[in-house]
Amino acid sequence: MSTYILKRFLQLIPVFLGATLLVYFLVFSLPGDPIVALFGDKPVNEAVAAKLRMQYHLDQPFWMQYLLYLKSIFTFDLGQDFSGRPIAAVLGEVFPVTARLAIMALIFEAFFGIVFGLIAGLRKGKLFDATVLVASLVVIGIPIFVLGFLLQFTIGVQLGWAKPTVSSAATIPDLILPAIVLGLGSFAYVLRLTRTSVIENMNADYVRTATAKGLSRFQVVRVHILRNSLIPVITFLGADLGALMGGAIVTEGIFNVPGVGNRLYRAVLSGEGPTVVSIVTVLVLIYCLSNLLVDLLYGWLDPRIRYDS
Amino acid sequence: MRFSRTSKALGMVAIAALALTGCGASGSATGSGSTGGDTSKVILADGSEPQRPLMPADTNEVGGGKVIDMIFAGLVSYDPSGKPVNELAESIEGKDGQHFTIKVKKGQKFTNGEAITAKSFVDSWNFGAAAKNAQLSGGFFESIKGYDEASAEGSTVETMSGLKVVDDQTFTVELKQPESDWPLRLGYTAFVPVPSGALKDPKGFGEKPVGNGPYKLADGGWQHNVQIQLVPNPDYNGPRKAKNAGVTFKIYQNDDSAYQDLMSNNLDILQTIPTSALKNFKTDLGDRTINKPYAGNQTIAIPEYLPEWSGEAGKLRRQAISMAINREEITKVIFNGARQPAKDFTAPVLDGYSDSIAGAENLTFNADKAKEAWAKADAIQKWDANKTFTIAYNADKGGHKAWVEAVVNQLKNTLGIKVEGKPYATFKEARNDATAKTLTGSIRAGWQADYPSLYNFLGPIYKTGAGSNDASYANPTFDKAISDGLNAASVSDGNKAMNKAQEILLTDLPAIPLWYQVAQGGWSDKVTNVDYGWDGVPLYYNVTGK
Numbered sequence: 086m087s088t089y090i091l092k093r094f095l096q097l098i099p100v101f102l103g104a105t106l107l108v109y110f111l112v113f114s115l116p117g118d119p120i121v122a123l124f125g126d127k128p129v130n131e132a133v134a135a136k137l138r139m140q141y142h143l144d145q146p147f148w149m150q151y152l153l154y155l156k157s158i159f160t161f162d163l164g165q166d167f168s169g170r171p172i173a174a175v176l177g178e179v180f181p182v183t184a185r186l187a188i189m190a191l192i193f194e195a196f197f198g199i200v201f202g203l204i205a206g207l208r209k210g211k212l213f214d215a216t217v218l219v220a221s222l223v224v225i226g227i228p229i230f231v232l233g234f235l236l237q238f239t240i241g242v243q244l245g246w247a248k249p250t251v252s253s254a255a256t257i258p259d260l261i262l263p264a265i266v267l268g269l270g271s272f273a274y275v276l277r278l279t280r281t282s283v284i285e286n287m288n289a290d291y292v293r294t295a296t297a298k299g300l301s302r303f304q305v306v307r308v309h310i311l312r313n314s315l316i317p318v319i320t321f322l323g324a325d326l327g328a329l330m331g332g333a334i335v336t337e338g339i340f341n342v343p344g345v346g347n348r349l350y351r352a353v354l355s356g357e358g359p360t361v362v363s364i365v366t367v368l369v370l371i372y373c374l375s376n377l378l379v380d381l382l383y384g385w386l387d388p389r390i391r392y393d394s
Numbered sequence: 395m396r397f398s399r400t401s402k403a404l405g406m407v408a409i410a411a412l413a414l415t416g417c418g419a420s421g422s423a424t425g426s427g428s429t430g431g432d433t434s435k436v437i438l439a440d441g442s443e444p445q446r447p448l449m450p451a452d453t454n455e456v457g458g459g460k461v462i463d464m465i466f467a468g469l470v471s472y473d474p475s476g477k478p479v480n481e482l483a484e485s486i487e488g489k490d491g492q493h494f495t496i497k498v499k500k501g502q503k504f505t506n507g508e509a510i511t512a513k514s515f516v517d518s519w520n521f522g523a524a525a526k527n528a529q530l531s532g533g534f535f536e537s538i539k540g541y542d543e544a545s546a547e548g549s550t551v552e553t554m555s556g557l558k559v560v561d562d563q564t565f566t567v568e569l570k571q572p573e574s575d576w577p578l579r580l581g582y583t584a585f586v587p588v589p590s591g592a593l594k595d596p597k598g599f600g601e602k603p604v605g606n607g608p609y610k611l612a613d614g615g616w617q618h619n620v621q622i623q624l625v626p627n628p629d630y631n632g633p634r635k636a637k638n639a640g641v642t643f644k645i646y647q648n649d650d651s652a653y654q655d656l657m658s659n660n661l662d663i664l665q666t667i668p669t670s671a672l673k674n675f676k677t678d679l680g681d682r683t684i685n686k687p688y689a690g691n692q693t694i695a696i697p698e699y700l701p702e703w704s705g706e707a708g709k710l711r712r713q714a715i716s717m718a719i720n721r722e723e724i725t726k727v728i729f730n731g732a733r734q735p736a737k738d739f740t741a742p743v744l745d746g747y748s749d750s751i752a753g754a755e756n757l758t759f760n761a762d763k764a765k766e767a768w769a770k771a772d773a774i775q776k777w778d779a780n781k782t783f784t785i786a787y788n789a790d791k792g793g794h795k796a797w798v799e800a801v802v803n804q805l806k807n808t809l810g811i812k813v814e815g816k817p818y819a820t821f822k823e824a825r826n827d828a829t830a831k832t833l834t835g836s837i838r839a840g841w842q843a844d845y846p847s848l849y850n851f852l853g854p855i856y857k858t859g860a861g862s863n864d865a866s867y868a869n870p871t872f873d874k875a876i877s878d879g880l881n882a883a884s885v886s887d888g889n890k891a892m893n894k895a896q897e898i899l900l901t902d903l904p905a906i907p908l909w910y911q912v913a914q915g916g917w918s919d920k921v922t923n924v925d926y927g928w929d930g931v932p933l934y935y936n937v938t939g940k
Binding site for chain 2 (some may be wrong): 115116117118119121122123124125127128129130131132133135136137140167168169170175178179237238241242245248249250253255337338339340341343347348350351354355356
């Protein structure tokens with residue numbers, strides 16, 4: 086087990102190097118000179134521009150820029166963004182906000198998705214099942230920004246139940262509405278996944294045996310049906326955490342959440358390479374780690390699964 | 395459109411609320427200032443994250459500029475109509491337009507207690523100009539003698555020879571050449587003084603700036619990407635005294651979410667109504683809106699380094715393009731009145747503006763004359779029928795696509811040539827091609843005045859070799875006319891000469907003026923006394939609660 090975990094951690098190294106190299110190259114290839122853009126419509130003062138280019142290593146060739154960036158990572162000094170602030174501090178501000186948002190969305194989609202999916206699966210073909218299926222199809226069909234604007238306008242502006250945008254502290258109550266919008270799409274997937282899995286497991290031999298043994302309905306559902314049905318759902322949720330963090334950009338824009346997506350968008354537009362790469366790298370690492378966590382959860386859910394060491 | 399019915403209902407509620415609060419206010423008003431209103435209100439306004447540290451000479455964009463303008467005071471500030479009023483200056487005297495003697499008011503202090511003297515100004519300006527400090531707005535000092543030496547690449551000169559401290563309150567300025575409108579510029583944020591600590595640690599200072607303006611940054615007031623909190627500076631005694639308990643700029647990534655906040659009273663002032671709400675905002679907000687022209691315009695620059703746009707034929711073609719554009723129609727249909735058709739190269743709020751300069755008829759839609767001019771150009775140099783005339787714009791912000799498409803269609807219909815909009819993904823790509831002079835067609839250009847003067851719309855853009863001369867326009871007669879204007883004995887004589895210079899531009903049309911910018915903003919029913927300045931920015935210091 087511990088060798089397995091170690092091996093998985095070692096695998097992160099090439100992933101990390103590959104991701105940073107690729108993203109750095111993409112930002113480097115973006116057309117336009119970010120320093121010229123800093124001057125706006127104003128005349129470019131060449132002396133000032135040269136000085137700034139030197140400060141951000143933009144006068145160096147690609148390989149040199151990338152190696153300098155790698156060096157800065159290993160010395161735990163990620164460099165500075167265009168407003169002269171340490172990128173590490175920027176990461177420290179935006180990631181907690183988006184993490185809070187993504188985890189809230191994950192809890193929302195996992196809880197409601199599993200509960201609704203379980204009930205729908207157990208009552209296959211009944212009214213509840215049919216309603217939930219149609220509703221989830223609608224949610225999957227509508228793009229997230231439409232849902233976002235709709236909920237923002239009805240709940241935020243018309244009904245006044247929540248503020249249309251997030252307050253400066255981005256507290257948990259502030260983030261409820263954005264988290265629901267962010268989690269809605271995945272909620273529908275989790276629901277459908279749970280439902281299918283439950284229906285499949287209801288017909289399994291071990292479920293019939295358990296019922297025949299005289300176990301109560303509750304025991305059968307909890308121990309035998311639900312636990313076995315959760316394996317595909319957990320896989321999906323694990324992968325989804327990474328997707329939610331990186332994909333929050335639209336939701337963050339609508340609700341003005343000061344998180345990763347907003348900062349990343351601004352950094353891409355202004356061509357701040359190191360900021361973009363640093364944010365994306367952390368996202369990649371989160372994605373890898375949440376997948377590792379999912380793999381470890383399998384063994385707990387289904388002891389038949391073994392890890393090769 | 396979809397929400398128009400509900401918007402109306404909201405409007406009714408708002409009116410009812412207005413009536414109610416109106417009663418309350420009249421009962422409790424205790425006469426705070428001549429205009430009344432509640433001075434204990436903290437105003438919530440929209441802002442954007444400053445691009446650079448909050449160092450006056452290093453800030454050249456609106457997000458940071460708005461804050462700098464409120465926490466710093468310069469020699470002069472501009473009143474709502476754009477007229478300069480002395481703020482820190484006791485007097486600014488100069489007879490020949492080249493040598494100025496500036497006296498600073500006594501007893502002025504930064505909020506950290508440091509006294510503001512003549513030396514504060516000289517040191518701050520030298521810092522801004524010196525190449526080694528890499529300040530983005532350093533170019534504003536270019537008229538001062540010695541700027542070239544200090545700003546040259548790799549230069550170790552840290553002072554400009556044109557600045558001399560005479561005594562504690564007096565300093566003299568020598569310009570490279572006479573520029574009668576130079577004192578007008580002194581209200582721009584690059585010219586404010588900074589405390590001596592700022593020059594030693596500009597980066598640290600930019601995080602927690604210490605100023606001398608009507609407001610100061612609250613403790614820990616700059617929460618990056620979230621908000622910037624300003625509180626009144628009790629020691630400020632200039633013309634812009636704060637009439638509220640502070641201004642908090644909430645940082646928005648897009649105007650649409652700011653508009654939703656405004657409608658639900660979570661935001662007090664929205665500087666610019668987003669394009670998506672232009673149709674509805676008057677019903678949504680009732681009389682809590684403003685529609686006021688400011689010192690900015692929009693043009694299409696056509697580079698003269700393109701062979702088919704140079705010489706006599708190029709000039710005729712540009713006139714044809716200009717007369718083929720129906721500005722009235724576009725400002726009405728596309729902008730819902732958020733722009734006004736241009737009649738010259740400057741802006742109507744400026745002192746000296748005229749809408750009837752000779753040649754202004756070239757900016758009026760006239761299909762027949764447009765075709766005639768195009769045919770004349772063809773007689774000199776044939777236009778290749780397969781060639782496409784492009785209008786480049788940046789697609790990342792500003793909402794330029796709609797009007798560019800409209801202009802494209804008008805040109806196609808009137809002149810019968812191939813025209814296309816050419817979107818650049820980002821502003822920086824567009825600027826890159828413009829500054830490198832590698833454009834393959836025309837490009838949209840906008841100019842927002844730094845200081846209220848006709849010259850600011852002409853010199854920096856159309857003078858031979860000027861930094862923002864995207865069209866590479868070079869005309870010695872125009873250059874001469876401009877310097878005549880700068881050498882004029884008085885501001886009004888100078889303005890007359892500037893408008894003479896505009897006559898040349900209106901014939902040559904290095905850029906095609908389209909329309910003037912109009913500020914369209916709105917506010918919540920919690921605030922009152924909202925007005926906008928000459929530059930299209932709300933006069934935040936004047937806003938009060940209800």
